[in-house]
Each structure stands twice: as C-alpha cells, then as structure tokens.
Amino acid sequence: MCGIFGYLGTQNATPLLLSGLERLAYRGYDSSGIAVAGQNNDLKVLKASGKIENLLKLNAADPIEGIRGIGHTRWATHGEPTDINAHPHTSRLGNIAVVHNGIVENFNDIKKMLKASGHNFKSETDTEVIPLLIETYLKSTPSLEEAVRETVNQLEGAHAIACISSNEPEKIVVARKGNAGGIAIGFGDNEVFISSDMAALVPLTSKVAYLDSSELAVITSNKCRISTLDGKPIETKIHQVDIESYAVAKGGFKHFMLKEIMEQPEAATSVLRGRVSFSPTKFMLPSLPFETKEIQGFSRAIFLGMGTSIYAAQVGARYLENFARVPASVENAAEFRYRDSVLDEHSLVVAISQSGETADTLEALSEAKSKGARTIAITNVEASAITRIADATLLMHAGPEIGVASTKTMINSMIVMYLLASYFAQERKNFSLNEVESHVHNLSKLPALLGDAIENALCTVKSVASKYAQSKRFLFIGRGLLEPIAREGAMKLKEISYIHAEGMSAAEIKHGPIALVDQETPVIAIALNNPLYEKMITNMSQVHARKGNVIAIATTKNSSILNNADDVLWVPECPESLQPIIATIPVQMLAYEIAEHLGNDIDQPRNLAKSVTVE
Structure with missing residues (x-):
C-alpha cells in the first residue's frame, strides 16, 4: 500500500x-x-x-x-x-x-x-x-x-x-x-x-x-x-x-477488526497495483509462469480452501467459469487430500490461504502437484510455506491483518481471483477488447465503492445489530455470486458473536431450513439488483409468511425492498460481478456490531487461531 x-x-x-x-x-x-x-x-x-x-x-x-x-x-x-x-x-x-x-x-x-x-x-x-x-x-x-x-x-x-x-x-x-x-x-x-x-x-x-x-x-x-x-x-x-x-x-479504533474493515478500500487499491494497465487497457499477472498456450490448454480448475477462504474460492470459481469459460469447482482442502482426485497437466489447482501456512491446504496442494496438476497459491504472506509448494503465487497485498476473523484478506482474495479470471479470459480470447476495458474500468471504481459501502454500513448497521443481538440464531441466504457471501456472513457471525448461524442458497431454505424460521430467528437476505432479485423476493416472502424477520442487504434507492423486509442494510449500485465483494462489507459490520453489543473479545475470539497449522 x-x-x-x-x-x-x-x-x-x-x-x-x-x-x-x-x-x-x-x-x-x-x-x-x-x-x-x-x-x-x-x-x-x-x-x-x-x-x-x-x-x-x-x-x-x-x-x-x-x-x-x-x-x-x-x-x-x-x-x-x-x-x-x-x-x-x-x-x-x-x-x-x-x-x-x-x-x-x-x-x-x-x-x-x-x-x-x-x-x-x-x-x-x-x-x-x-x-x-x-x-x-x-x-x-x-x-x-x-x-x-x-x-x-x-x-x-x-x-x-x-x-x-x-x-x-x-x-x-x-x-x-x-x-x-x-x-x-x-x-x-x-x-x-x-x-x-x-x-x-x-x-x-x-x-x-x-x-x-x-x-x-x-x-x-x-x-x-x-x-x-x-x-x-x-x-x-x-x-x-x-x-x-x-x-x-x-x-x-477500538478493535483491529474494525480498523481492518475500514482499511479495505486502501487494501483493494493495493491489490490492483501492477496488475491492471489503463493505457493500453489490459490485465497483467507477471508472477504467473504460464505461457498463453498453456493457459488456453487448461481443461478444468479446482479451488481449494478452508474457512473464509473456501467462500472466497466459491466466488473465484464462478468468476473463472463466467469470464474464461474454464469449468471450475471448489473443494474443502481437508477432504480433497483424502480422496483420489483425477488430475493431469491440463488441470489447474488454485489454493487460497491468508497465512500461507494452513496445514490442510498445504497438504492438498502438494497432493495436487504430485498428480501433475499446475498450481497457484493465493496468500497474504510472501515467502510463506504455500509459496514454496505452488508453481506460482498471487499475493493478496492486504497488509497486516491482526484480527483473527478475516476481513481484508477475504476482500482481497476475491479481487485476486477476479484478476486471475480476467487475465485468463484475456489470454484465452474470451474477452473482447471492449470487455477488457469494461472490467478494468469496473475494478478502478472498486476502492471507492467499498468506501461507499462502509459509509452506508456505519449509518445503519449499529441500530440493526442492537435490535437483533439477542436472537437465538440467524439464517443468511443469497443466490448466484451472492450465495458464498451468505455463507461467509454466517461464518463471521459465529466466529465473533458466538451465535449459531447458517448460510445457504436461498433456494435451499424451503428444503428444510425454513423449519427453523420463527420470531427469534432473523433471516439476512442478500438481495441486490441482479437477474436473481425476483427469486430472492419470493424467498423473503416465504420467511415473512412464517412470522420471521427479514434483514435485507439491498441496493440503494431500491425502495420496493421495504415492502419485503423489516430492516435494510444498503450497499451502493455496482456491476453484478463486483456485488459479492461489495456485499461482504455489511455482513462483516453486522457481525462486528453484534459482537460489540454483546461485549465479546472481537480480535481474539474464543477457541480460534489466526492460522490453523495442524490437521
């Protein structure tokens, strides 16, 4: 930075x-x-x-x-x-x-x-x-x-x-x-x-x-x-x-976590440096050793992670499929290492670890490499163990992150995967020059959009958090690119507030989890303006019909959302591809404010460590 x-x-x-x-x-x-x-x-x-x-x-x-x-x-x-x-x-x-x-x-x-x-x-x-x-x-x-x-x-x-x-x-x-x-x-x-x-x-x-x-x-x-x-x-x-x-x-700041949330616009600026060119407009990932022919030859990609990193990976896999048209899946690193996966030299395995020392992810990446797959590590720590295993490393450049609950590294790992997917799309000729220019332009606006999202959260989240802090449990729902953010929101809340929470696709709620809905179980619905918005409205109506409270995360100026939500946390209008990054801000802030209301140790929550170096 x-x-x-x-x-x-x-x-x-x-x-x-x-x-x-x-x-x-x-x-x-x-x-x-x-x-x-x-x-x-x-x-x-x-x-x-x-x-x-x-x-x-x-x-x-x-x-x-x-x-x-x-x-x-x-x-x-x-x-x-x-x-x-x-x-x-x-x-x-x-x-x-x-x-x-x-x-x-x-x-x-x-x-x-x-x-x-x-x-x-x-x-x-x-x-x-x-x-x-x-x-x-x-x-x-x-x-x-x-x-x-x-x-x-x-x-x-x-x-x-x-x-x-x-x-x-x-x-x-x-x-x-x-x-x-x-x-x-x-x-x-x-x-x-x-x-x-x-x-x-x-x-x-x-x-x-x-x-x-x-x-x-x-x-x-x-x-x-x-x-x-x-x-x-x-x-x-x-x-x-x-x-x-x-x-x-x-x-x-009172806590490192709050400081690190506030630093995210600057961290986003940092991760873009040297990786996008505005004149001429193009994506650049000089740390990747792959020739264009090899990038064009990848037939599949597997993203590996644990905890917050796996939710970031779910966003990254969708970016790679949507942009570069490379079939992509996400696996829990701890499970991947114990199954006999089918990999070859046309397989790409991308491992995400903020510390670069996560034991399960290191072992999974080593397993993938032993089977001939090409490997990329995404980490925040230069010269960490994962960088010595992978064929290539993409650093998050988020700066020091002291709070145990990941914030900056979640945002920056998603941005890195956006850059990776865009670079692959550029090299595989899936992006036209106009599309390259559009994505570079969108990324240039990202730090300011994150700043706007933080300003919005500072205005609204505290009162919503105090209203629902005594709830027994929370459900987080989203669709498409926002489903992983629902899962991350639940993870953050569990980590620092100690309240049970589940994150899921909104489509799943009627297949069992809706049985949990009552007046003591708020549902956080991430319902931004995108092609799946009407589907989200239907799911929110289903919650209301069971007397549940709905907290919507919605795009500013979408006043119609007020007909389907009890409370709203607003985020700025942004391109659909940036929505998971922007929507992460209110779920982080909601978890923080609830934990603060409850008087918890936010930076060092019980039973957790910043880096999990044992199986």
Missing part, C-alpha cells in the same frame, strides 16, 4: 522524511521519493525505484536540505515502478509537488483535456494530472488551498493527497476524498508531521488530528485549519494518542 509522509517545522526535513518512509515500508512499495523546499524555496525532488536504500544513496551523493517537504512510498498502478513514475510528481514549472494515494478513475479524460491545453506528461501515472490541474487552477483561484480544493473535487475515485508549492512555502495542503487511506496530522513544538499511517508518527508526537473523507487541511508550523471540500470550516480536534505500540497499531 502506498504511504505518505510530510514535515513542516524548524528541523532539516530530509532525514525526517526518509526515516518516516522507512517506517511506512512495511506496507509494501516498489519506489519512493521526497520533495523538499530548499533555502530559496525552490523544490528539490529525489526519486528512486526499488528499495528506500536507493533513495538514501541518492541523498547521500547529493544532499538536499530544507525545513518542509513531503515523501511517498509507491506501489505501482498506472505505469511501471520506475524512477520517473515514482512520487512526488511536479507541475510544468516545477513549483508544485504532489504525493498521492488512490486511483484517479477519470485520469484519461483529464489527461486529454490537459494535453489539449498544451501540457506535456513526463510519466505514465494517473497522479501526474494532479499537480498539472493544481497549476491550471492557480491561474484563476487566489491560493494553493483553493486550487487543491478545485482539483480534488474534479477527481473521481478515492484519494489522499499532500501538496507543497514554492509560491506558498510556509504551508502544506492535504486533502482526503473517499477511502484511499487516512491522513493523520501530528503536532510537535513549532513543527507538524503528516502521515498516512499513525504508526509512522509514534516516535515523533502523541498529539494528532485526523482528516476525514471530503476534508482538506492547510498546515503551517504552528497551525492546522481544516475545512470540507466545499469550503465549510471544521473544528480541528487534537487527540492525545496512547503511544503503547498495540494501541497505536489499532490507529485509534
């Missing part, structure tokens, strides 16, 4: 920026850079691909000094991880520098407009449009603050931005739109620090203000003024942060 760090004060900014970037390195990156305002306020920029050590060497060879600056660790999305594509990016005159987390969804349109007005581009990135836009707006607006505000309001998607200008050297302007990671502002003695990660501020200060979505801050060495993106002033609330490392790691 990309990282932002900045400093404004009385000390030499360069060593502070470099050490701040080193503390952000754990998030993952492929290049880094800094911009520092020197003695004459001219901006000096150093950028290097590869490790931060390369940036340190550049500075050692030709040191730059100044008392204000910004820095960045980049994980590539638009453009390869090269020196020129690294952040910060600058304006045409070189007097404005910007660092940026997020994806500019409409960057092609903005780029065309800027080119038409005479701007030239040095990099392949989407970020470069931002300083050029700021420079353009400065011709008609009175200040850097207003130019940044105008620019951010023009950007589509989710963004976190920091900007400095040699024309207004006494300030740093930061802005946040949507959920592309946070911005924390730390206060010292006549100095201010900014960071996208609270952990990077810990050695420097314990006084912190947080920038929320749709907010902008103008920072000087002794002042921070926050306003909304439409210019309304907001009181700057400074928090005294507990510097105990465990509390800091939670970033101000």
